[in-house]
Amino acid sequence: MTELLLQVEGLKKHFPITGGVFSKQVGEVKAVDGLSFSVKKGETLGIVGESGCGKSTTGRLLLQLIEPTEGKVVFEDKDVTSLSNQxxxxxxxxxxxxxxxxxxSLNPRHTVEKILEEPLIVHGIGTKEERKKKVREILEVVGLSSYHAKRYPHQFSGGQRQRIGIARALMTKPKLIIADEPVSALDVSIQSQVLNLLEDLQNEFQLTYIFISHDLGVVRHISDRVGVMYLGHMVELADSEALYQKPLHPYTEALLSAVPVPDPDFKREQIVLQGDLPSPSNPPAGCPFHSRCGKCMDICKTTRPQFKEVEAGHYVACHLYE
Known part of the structure; x- marks a missing residue:
């Protein structure tokens, strides 16, 4: 059995809504509302969903860049949520x-060398000369040259800047990298280069990725498993091929029906979701997707479905499979 690197149990993040003269709390935004999943060493877990579904918040919660409201994040048997700041x-x-x-994400006043050297200084890694040598080596690894170290971020293209961002993440030899929409701001021709670089780096440094994106085509290319999020919930999780060949949740079916296929003769029925995405500050009762689901039953309006394994390695939160 492949060893687990990360386990997430019941993770929640509710942001308070304040109002009035005394800034009293009048509600809360349920950005992430009860996520549970695991990540194996050496794999790439893709997380997809519409804008506002909570996927970027999830990435920040895993790194404790923001504090969770509830739940556990266990990294190599350490409960991250119970650790001190140090x-x-x-x-x-x-x-x-x-x-x-x-x-x-890059300080415009710092040279690339200073940007890449900073994580080593923060963690007390190496002497000054060793750090400068490491910077030159990492730049070569990500497809840049050592002379780029003296330049500033504005002197690079978008693709080159993202390579610098990837290089910075590699400086401390991490085991887990969370990539939050790393290619969405790039030209399509550059996206494939960056994705191929990420795959090469994974093989070279035995990295584990959590790859967050709204682009299902990109996620399919790079991911071993894919989790689909909707309104702060994980609604489906499966191996990449299983999920794309046989989606079980109605939301996943709708998402995949909208993915363009590079074949002019290919005909596919597109599922059009009715209505708008509900507000995370006032989510619907029962299944969070029931207000837009074409297969909605009475139980969906009152009871939230459990997120459980319905086929080998295929998890789904839907009353159709209970």
Whole structure:
């Protein structure tokens, strides 16, 4: 059995809504509302869903960049949610993140060398000369040259900046990298280059990825397993091929029906979801998807379905399979 690197149990994040003169809490936004999943060493878990479903918040919760309202995140038998700030800081050496916007995530006043050297300084790794040598080596690994170290972020293209972001994540030799929409801000021709780079790095450094994206085509290309999120909930989780060949949840079916296929003769019925995505501050009772689901039953309106295994390795939260 493949060893687990990360386990998530009942993870929740509710942001308070305040109002009035005294800023009293008048409600809460349930950005993440009870996630449970695991990640095996060396695999890539893709997380997909519409904008606002909570996937980026999930990534930040896993790294403790924001504090969860409830739930556990266990990384290599350590409960991350119970650690002190100092212990979390040490743990981040093994858990890194690649952000969506490569320009916003890089300090424009620092050279690439200083940006890449900073994680080593924070974690007390190496001497000054060793750090500079490591910077040059990592730049070569991600497809840039050592002379790029003296340049500033604005002197690079979007694809090159994202390579710098990936290089920064690699500096501390992490075991887990959370990539939050790492190619969505890039030109399509550059996306494939960055995806291929991520796959090469995974093989070279034995990395584990959590790959967050709204693009199902990209996720299929890179992921071993895929989890589908809707309104703060995980509604389906399965091996990549199983999920794309035989989706079980009506929401997943609708998402996949909208994915373009590069074949002009291919005909497929597109499932059009009715209505808008409900507000996470006022989610519907029962199944969170029932207000837009064409297969909605009476039980869906009152009872939330359990997220459980209905086929080998295929998990789904839907009353159709109970």
């Amino acid at each position: 212990e979390i800081r040490k743990l981040r050496r093994e858990m890194q993140m690649v952000f969506q916007d490569p320009f916003a």
